[in-house]
Amino acid sequence: MxxxxxxxxxxxxxxxxxxxxxxxxxxxxxxxxxxxxxxxxxxxxxxxxxxxxxxxxxxxxxxxxxxxxxxxxxxxxxxxxxxxxxxxxxxxxxxxxxxxxxxxxxxxxxxxxxxxxxxxxxxxxxxxxxxxxxxxxxxxxxxxxxxxxxxxxxxxxxxxxxxxxxxxxxxxxxxxxxxxxxxxxxxxxxxxxxxxxxxxxxxxxxxxxxxxxxxxxxxxxxxxxxxxxxxxxxxxCGPTPLRGPRPFRFEAAWLMHEQYAGLVQDAWALQGDVSSKLELVKDKSVLFNKEVFGNIFFRKHELEARLRGAQRKLERVDSASLWRLHDSLEQELDGVLKQEELLWFQKSREQSFLLGDRNTKYFHTQTIVRRRRSRIHSLALPSGEICDQEDVLKREALLFYKSLFCSQVQVSPCSMSSVFPPPLTEAWSCGPYSGSD
Missing domain, CATH: 3.60.10.10 (Endonuclease/exonuclease/phosphatase)
Known part of the structure; x- marks a missing residue:
């Protein structure tokens, strides 16, 4: 259907x-x-x-x-x-x-x-x-x-x-x-x-x-x-959609971070016209998002992966220390979700309304259209784990087809003589050509 x-x-x-x-x-x-x-x-x-x-x-x-x-x-x-x-x-x-x-x-x-x-x-x-x-x-x-x-x-x-x-x-x-x-x-x-x-x-x-x-x-x-x-x-009900990389967009939630105001002030204090300053703010914002603000998502995925691993191990063995680790990870993940909740609120229409006329195309955020890229739902990794994470599925599919079609074959120089014609001799390659030639 x-x-x-x-x-x-x-x-x-x-x-x-x-x-x-x-x-x-x-x-x-x-x-x-x-x-x-x-x-x-x-x-x-x-x-x-x-x-x-x-x-x-x-x-x-x-x-x-x-x-x-x-x-x-x-x-x-x-x-x-x-x-x-x-x-x-x-x-x-x-x-x-x-x-x-x-x-x-x-x-x-x-x-x-x-x-x-x-x-x-x-x-x-x-x-x-x-x-x-x-x-x-x-x-x-x-x-x-x-x-x-x-x-x-x-x-x-x-x-x-x-x-x-x-x-x-x-x-x-x-x-x-x-x-x-x-x-x-x-x-x-x-x-x-x-x-x-x-x-x-x-x-x-x-x-x-x-x-x-x-x-x-x-x-x-x-x-x-x-x-x-x-x-x-x-x-x-349908196949798992795999999504491509997301293009850069200014995130209004950056304005809530204590370091971002100083980043903009430092960039704006440098010599240059308005266009170059805006370009510098853009470049610094990309670096800021990757090294500082983007850590929210990194920590969330890391904690989810560790929580999954702890829960899988607890299905096989009973350990009081492992349960303490499990509870600590669960509590820490809940705190990260609180931080991410604020980020998604800044991307809502309420934030666009608060920004008013300042919401130029540079400060625009938009929803990415997610389309179906593959029918692969999950894969059994060599370790035996069933995985449905998109980045892992892409990597494993690439490795599989590389090993399938890219074999390393040793070719000796003498075996190539039957493929290429012999080189021109000096008699053929030098001297003026006659009419009979």
Whole structure:
């Protein structure tokens, strides 16, 4: 379905949607992953208390099942630009089903938050089996199922076959397949006194054969865990877009940095006309952004990479020192996201309004049109790690084709004699030419 290839879906047991740290993390994921449809679970708060936050992000509710205290809660939110494509077709206290329609094509998406009480989860399984009979288009079912399918989906504790069998029966009866997301093996962790005691795969994304046929490039990722004991799940209906380098633009947020005013004053104090001074300010601004201000993004990506590595290692080993490092990285990353939040605010329309007439084309900022460059979603690196980072994908693809087509062949000088003609002799190359020649 070409109409929905740009649709990215996020499902996350947020464990409290009003928390400031969760809001920052949510805002970062929405911006970085270009999310259009969101399912949030265990919200712990009434939606109207945070509706202003979501309006500022450009999202509106499709349907909300409010939490009862700290129990339950399912929010289905969509970007304002495509909210008209979604309509609610079924509501259950443990699931919301919407129909996505555009250009004469449609499919179903069900967000599930299954009850943590095993007996109550059985009602959810029966509901999904009954819903299967009425779904007449491609179907996706994703969310927090509070259940594992197999013993390999759990590390630590006792695996319950009695709870897994009804869950597996529901998946088979609905003809659903696991989309097999890339990233982490487990999606939930329980800690006691700072020490992990249990890892499980509780968050799933299931699709039927019709959805796989309609979205052959569709894929999913388990994102890093932050501020919650659940990992978010990202689903891309289309291929992963790879973007080229971004052209230089003046960033209004530089004006907030304590060193930038002095940079402009020093450049303006030098001899020369206005044009040369503006050019000097431009050159110094590029260097300033690279060496000083740009470090915000460098630190963010570095911390995210270290956090991913710590979480992957914690899936295999238990270490109190590693958990302390994990918590320290999480706290430091939250601080960097606060700094980046200020930067993105400076790039908004409010900043353009404050600058007024000073907002010349030199001080202009614009949105870069992101287009699809490749159909590669992720690669298995030689180390065995599954990677979807754009710079790594480009580098690995280049190395692969270089090794494939650029072989080093030793060629001896004598072997070239059959390729090139012999050199001209002195008789041919010297002296005047006669008529017969």
């Amino acid at each position: 070409i109409e929905f290839e740009d649709l990215n879906i996020l499902a996350w047991n947020v464990r409290g949607a009003a928390s400031a740290s969760r809001k920052r993390h949510m805002q970062e994921v929405i911006r970085a992953k270009h999310i259009s449809l969101i399912f949030l679970f265990e919200t712990h708060v009434a939606f109207h208390k945070v509706s202003t936050f979501w309006s500022r992000l450009g999202f509106q509710p499709i349907h909300v099942v409010e939490a009862q205290g700290h129990a339950g809660g399912i929010w289905c939110l969509a970007s304002v630009s495509i909210a008209g494509c979604f309509s609610v077709v079924d509501i259950h206290n443990q699931a919301i089903t919407v129909r996505a329609s555009k250009g004469g094509q449609s499919w179903f998406c069900t967000g599930v938050y299954a009850s943590p009480i095993p007996s109550a989860r059985l009602h959810c399984w029966e509901h999904l089996k009954n819903l299967r009979t009425s779904v007449d288009a491609p179907w996706m079912v994703l969310g927090d199922f509070n259940n594992s399918l197999y013993h390999s989906d759990q590390r630590g504790g006792n695996f319950s076959f009695a709870q897994a069998v009804p869950f597996r029966d529901m998946v088979d009866s609905c003809n659903l397949l696991d989309i097999n997301p890339a990233g982490y093996k487990f999606t939930w962790v329980r800690r006691r006194g700072g020490v992990p005691i249990l890892f499980k795969k509780l968050d799933w994304c299931f699709i039927d054969a019709g959805w796989r046929t309609a979205f052959p490039e569709g894929a999913a990722d388990v994102l890093p865990r932050l501020s919650s004991d659940h990992h978010p799940i990202l689903v891309r």
